[in-house]
Amino acid sequence: MISREELLELNERYGMFYNIADELPDGDFHFSAKDNLTTKDLPTTAGSRMLGTYRPPFDAAAVEALKKTGGILLGKTSMDEFGFGTFSTNSAFDIPCNPFDTERSCGGSSGGAACAASLIGGHIALGVSTGGSISCPASFCGVVGLTPTYGRVSRYGLIDYANSLDKIGMLAASCKDISKHIKKIIGEDPRDPTSCSHPPWHERDELNSIAVPRQALDGIPKEIISPFEEALCILKKEMGMNVEMVDVPMLRYAEPAYYVIATSEASTNLARYGGMRYGAKGNDLDMHFDRYFSTVRSENFGEEVKRRIMLGTYTRMVGFRDRYYIKALRVRQALIKDYERIFEIHDLLLTPTMPFIAPRFKDINMMSSLETYLSDRLTIPPNLTGMPHLSIPCGYVERMPIGMQFVAPHWEEGALLYAGLEWEKLFEYHAPEDRI
C-alpha cells in the first residue's frame, strides 16, 4: 500500500489530486474518485469555485461500492470544471501534469484520474465520461480507460454535466486491473432510474471481426495513423481478427450533435447553482433575487462554464429548439442505428482515441474553443450513442503514449475486456519513470 507521504510527494510534482485522505489504512486495494463524485469524508468541488466549500453528506454509489468491497479511497482527482474540457486546464484549482512529460497535459476531463492510474501501481481511478473524458486522458497518459454503457453504473452522487450522456467508468494501468474491479460498481440502483433496465453482464471469450470507420481517419496525422496501422496488423496477424474498413456517413454530424445536447443539458443542470443551498453564497441578501443569483454565478463559474451555459441556453430558446436540440437528438438516434447495423456483421469498432499526442500547455493556450471541441471528434461518437468503449495504449511517439479505442454494442463490455486482455498479452505498455 502506498504511504500518504509518497502520495503527497508525487502530488507535489504532478498535481493529480485536489485532496488526499488524512489517513490511509490497509485495505484490499486503493482507489481514487474524480472530484465530481460525492464523498462524505472529503470535499467535492467538481473543479469549480462554485463548490469550493462543499462537503457532501453522502458517498456516490460507485464510491460506496468500492469502499464496501475493501477499497481505500486515497483522494479526489483533479478535473476540468464540471467536466467541461479536453485538457484538465479549465479548473479553478490545480492542473495535473502528464506523467510522461510535465510540460504536457494529462487530457481531460478526468485528467487527474488518468495521471493517478499511470503513476500509482495497481491503482483504480474512478472517472466520468460525457464526451470522451475517460478515453482522452487514458490515451494521453498511457493507461487503459473503460467507459461502460450509459446506465450500466449508477449515477447517484455524480455532479451532473449532461444527464443523457454522463457515464462513470474506470482507469487503470492495465485491462487486467479493470477486469478485477469493474463488476463491483455495476448494477441496478433505484436511486438512478436509468440504471434499472439493463441486461446482465455478458462475458466473451471469442471475437472475430473489427470494423474501422473510414470517416474517422480523415485528417488524422501520420504520427498517429502509423502506430494505429501497426496495431491493426497485430490484430489481424497475431489475434486472427478480420479487420474491415466501413462507411459511417453520420459521423460527420456527431460532434455538433453532441455539443448541442451536452450544452443544452448542462445549462439546465447548472441552473441549480444559485448561491443558497450549497457551495458558494452571495454576500448581500438585500439584493433582488435575479441580481443575487446572477452575481453569485458570474463570480464563481469559470469562463468555459459560462460559455457552455450560454450555448445551451441559446439552443433551447423558443424558435431554436427544433433546429438544434431536437435535430441533435435525431442525429444521435440515426448514429445508433448506423452502429447497430455495423455490429450485425462486426464485433467491435476501432479508431485511434485522439487525433494527436498529449499537447504542451503552451500550445493549448493558443487553441480556440472550437478547435478544442473538434479535438474530441473520435471520442464523441461512442459517448453520443451511449455505447461502451475502451481506450488502450497501442504505440508511443516521442516517448508519449498513443491510444486506440474499441467500441462495442450496448451492454457488451465483456467483449471490450476480452479484446483488451488479449491485446495486452501481445503489446508491452511503457510505464512513466516516476511510477511507484
Next chain:
Amino acid sequence: MDTKTVKKVAMLARLEFSDEEVERLAIELETILNHFGLLDEVEGLEDYSLNPIEVIDILREDMAHIDIPVEELMKDMDTYEGYVRGPRLS
C-alpha cells in the same frame, strides 16, 4: 450572434458580463453556432429519444424513510429558525 442576443441569453442564464466580454462572446459563440449549422444538412430523420438506451419506467411501493437527515443537508446552508435564507423577491 449579435451583442443584443448575447445580453438576452445572459439574462435568461442569470449571468453578467462586461461590455468587453459581451463583444468577445458574440464572436466566439457565432463561430461555434456556425459549426452547429452543419446539422442543417441533415434531413429526413424522424425518430428521437431523450436517452441513448431504452429506459423502462420501474415503479416501487412508496416507503416513508429519511434518506439523508435534514440537519446534515442544512449544515452548508445559511438558515434562520429552520428556514433557508434567500434574497429578496421584490
